Amino acid sequence: MKFPIFMDNHSTTPVDPRVLEAMLPYFTEKFGNAASRNHQLGWEAEEAVENARKQIAKLIRCDAKELVFTSGATESDNLALKGVAEMYKEKGNHIITSMTEHRAILDTCKALEKRGLEVTYLPVDKQGRVSPDDVRGAMTEKTILISIMLANNEIGTINPIAEIGKIAKEKGVLFHCDATQGVGKIPVDVNQLAVDLMSLSAHKIYGPKGIGALYVRKKGPRVRLVPLIDGGGHERGMRSGTLPVPLIVGFGKACELCEQEMPTESKRMAAMRDRLQAQIMEKLDECYLNGHPTERLPNNLNISFAYVEGEALLMGVKEIALSSGSACTSATLEPSYVLRALGVGSDLAHSSIRFGLGRFNTDEEVDYTAKRMIEAVTRLREMSPLYEMAKEGIDLKSVQWAVH
């Protein structure tokens, strides 16, 4: 086994060696600018880009012409929300989204609110799902956009996108889906999901960092956007700037590999994830799964280990790369807003660990991780005053804590 074991594949993924191989020629040999129309280097670059576009389009079942390359899903999210808000401002000023979206959506919505837009942040149920009825209920005549994520990056819960899409179509409101975590792991079909805009990112699917795309529907309806970036009119005017050809080639190859390997790979992920979960929960009591038990990404596990704090737990398994919803592990010193939205108490949010399995994890690594987690949790529980009190039969919820 190689250390550290990387089990944080929701944060990023290693570039697949086959992806890297596909990219390399475009750095030093075929280094042309894809917009150079008058020489071989330009034509080669353009061909590579269009080929990649097709590979990506195949994965999400759209037309290649409907893809706009961006620097990543964050930019795609910004472009979708701000681009629609600006383009359709005569039509309305209301956006519907959910409380568990990625910061790229939430912070963009906050920025739009400062510009005078109104945003409804829908709650989620105890397992993290948005209700299509809630979406319908929140719509007004001024609603111009709905934005709901396909699958959550912390708890893996998959939303009922197709049902929401149907409602959006009924009401004639554009529907954006941040599909960053779902693409390549579960089947995605923009028509089946009835989405008009969709964000995706390469570095979550064994591609390079720094490249993503926004799917922009061309027909039924034709979606138009005001671009964020001007300067040359690349990507049909929606995103100017010289295309990073090697990154795009990598993105395309990554998508092609996902398309080919997804059927077997997602089964393998789910089996490893289930194995990890079973081993941990067999040996430890008071462990709680966060998120939906079945409508969940095949590679995701998010568990709260009662009476033990997340950062201390990660310190105890430092040869394994994981992440936590604890306040101590966040830049803002706030516990995970996603877990709080589920109604998970802050104490359990502080005790949560997210496991993100990936293509390069093995059963051996899973078994090792389970063993080490059990050891670390057991050790920390021995050191925990909360565990001691719970074992004495004290109801922690009834205690008056001396907070300073």
Add this chain to the structure above:
Amino acid sequence: MAYSDKVIDHYNNPRNIGSLPKDDKAVGTGIVGAPECGDVMKLQIKVENDVIVDAKFKTFGCGSAIASSSLATEWLKGRTVGDAYNIKNTDIVHELNLPPVKIHCSVLAEDAIKAALDDYKKKSAVGAPTEAPAAQSVKS
């Protein structure tokens, strides 16, 4: 965010984990923090002839919180009760090289120390058990 070696040492080899009997008159117990905050420290001291002869802790919290409370028990042992009040959170920050974002862990440790000392003082201020009061005259 790399931890200082001292924090890692306290985390891997915590000093004085455990519990003292909290009903013992010579034992002072301080519990501070709250589960919703992600930080709870229980600190206990055993005092003989005004000297802290033993100290134990248990902590629910991050590595820095564990290290702060572990260090606190180390420093408490051997001090008089009065002198123990002089332990400041800034001393803990300095000793463990805590970064700014973890300073509050040391503050909580100082609170825990004071809570344990106060608890001991309160318990030892209660005098020898008094006789049952003489029968009161019946109130009219």
